Amino acid sequence: MAFGNLKFDTLTTSDAKNTSTEKSIDTSYIFNGVAKHWMSATEPGSVGDSFNLSSTSDGGTGLHTVVLINNMASTAHAVVTGMQDADMACLADGSRATTGYMVTGLQRADSLTRTDGDHFTALHGDLA
Amino acid sequence: MSTVKTNTLTGTTTAGSISVTGEGNSTTTNLQQGLAKVWVHMHYSGGTPTTQDSLNNASNTDSGTGDVNFNYTNNMASASYAPSGSNNTNRSRMGMYGDLYTSYINVLPTANDANSNALVDDNISILLTGDLA
Numbered sequence: 001m002a003f004g005n006l007k008f009d010t011l012t013t014s015d016a017k018n019t020s021t022e023k024s025i026d027t028s029y030i031f032n033g034v035a036k037h038w039m040s041a042t043e044p045g046s047v048g049d050s051f052n053l054s055s056t057s058d059g060g061t062g063l064h065t066v067v068l069i070n071n072m073a074s075t076a077h078a079v080v081t082g083m084q085d086a087d088m089a090c091l092a093d094g095s096r097a098t099t100g101y102m103v104t105g106l107q108r109a110d111s112l113t114r115t116d117g118d119h120f121t122a123l124h125g126d127l128a
Numbered sequence: 129m130s131t132v133k134t135n136t137l138t139g140t141t142t143a144g145s146i147s148v149t150g151e152g153n154s155t156t157t158n159l160q161q162g163l164a165k166v167w168v169h170m171h172y173s174g175g176t177p178t179t180q181d182s183l184n185n186a187s188n189t190d191s192g193t194g195d196v197n198f199n200y201t202n203n204m205a206s207a208s209y210a211p212s213g214s215n216n217t218n219r220s221r222m223g224m225y226g227d228l229y230t231s232y233i234n235v236l237p238t239a240n241d242a243n244s245n246a247l248v249d250d251n252i253s254i255l256l257t258g259d260l261a
Contacts, residue, residue, distance in 0.1 A: 002140040010131040024131070031148045034162025038210040038257040040228075048208025049258060051161040070155050080212035080255065082225050086236040086247070108238055109245055111221055120210035120225070122257045127150030127157060 036077075037068055037123040043105065043116030054100075062105040062114025063092060070127055071098045077125025079103070084118035098128065165209070166233075166256035168198055171216070172249040189232070194239075194247025199232040202260055206230060209258025216251035224252065230261065 012024040037052040043064055047056060054067045075096045081089035081103060088106045095102035103121055107113040137159070139145045147156040169180040170188065177188045177196045189197040207228045215221070215237055226234030235254060239246040 004140060006129070006132065008129045008132045011137075012131055012133040014135050016135055022133075030159065031150055031157070034148065034157060034159060035164070035257050036150075036157055036162060038161075040208040040210045040258065049206060049210075051158065051257070070150075070157070073152055082211045082213060082254075084225050084227070086224055086226065086238045086245075088221050088224075088238075108221075120212060122210050122212055122255070126152065127155045128152045 032126075033124075035122045035124055036070070036072065036127055037066075037121075039066060039121050040118075041120075042118050059102060060114075062116055063102060064104075064119070065095075065100065065102045066121070067100040068123075072123070073126040073128045074098060077123055080122050080124070082120040087115055087117050087119075089119040089121070161259075162257075164255050164257055165202075165204065165260055166198070166200060167254065169216075169253050170196070170198075171251045175249055177249075191234075192247075193249055194237050195226075196235050197232045198235060198254065203230045204256075205259040205261045209256060211254055211256045213252055213254035216253060 009027055010024050012022055015021055015023045039050040039053050040048040052069050054069045057065045059065050079091045079101055083089035083105055086108045088111055090104050092102035092104045105115045105117050105119055107115045144160050146159040148159045150157050166184045168182040168185045170177050171180055177190050184201045185198050186201040187199045207230055211225055211233055221238045221240055224235055224237045226236045237248055237250040237252055239248040
């Protein structure tokens, strides 16, 4: 049976692959819990794959500005990061906006020196 | 309808694409794209990585100090996915990924010492978003 638009408050599944026990989840966990954006990118500005990404721009060595397609409701969203070669990616200070954010790459050796490299981000929070 | 009971959710127009209305009650977001495809909470015990709990993590491969692969049950579509994570102690830094593959990821927790490249066995949590194969 196919539904074009299904409205419901609770989703229940059997969790057949794990416990075969019926488990329920309030739909608020679905729309609150899914990531609203993610990106796999290489400096400067080369994006391998992404979700809800409008554009990126190179802000200089180790700085990458990210612009979303669908904006967030507020700046109180959560950006999580990762970086290849055991370098470290962080949210740039003061860069969190409803329209996007800036990520900065830091060298593994001292965690202070900005560096370009493959970096990964995901964003959780409320859509506008 | 208050409760839907099912084992599988599938899109009608595109099987792998279901829209969910966002918190602002107007914008929609893609359910499949937003779901975490892998997460792992891993501890080291006597130098051996031991998974505490996980999703879509079949096994771990210990490749040496501070060097562990997490092998997926269901592979990713490409190596262009987005891992993030944290350590569970204050012994290592967060930037800790080696190479990414469709079937596994290499994780490299780095010692929390100034001016050090040393890898360290540390308890870590990872979360991965991207496209399943």
